[in-house]
Amino acid sequence: MANTLPAHVQIGDAADLLGVPNSAVVYLVRFGKLTGETSPESHLPGLLYTVYGASLETYISGLVDAAGIS
Numbered sequence: 001m002a003n004t005l006p007a008h009v010q011i012g013d014a015a016d017l018l019g020v021p022n023s024a025v026v027y028l029v030r031f032g033k034l035t036g037e038t039s040p041e042s043h044l045p046g047l048l049y050t051v052y053g054a055s056l057e058t059y060i061s062g063l064v065d066a067a068g069i070s
Contacts, residue, residue, distance in 0.1 A: 011025050011026060011029075
């Protein structure tokens, strides 16, 4: 698996690449762990954001922070 996501991927694609649920990616975008923006033309929960070149390490770090694991 690639270490980084391609720029401008949809939430569903990011989740597939990282092997996690869409909701986990949405959570990390909303809380600033991944960089993304809303997609005004989409009203589907799985396509709310475009994610920008987020690294897998950043994603894992976000999960660790969210779980309160130190």
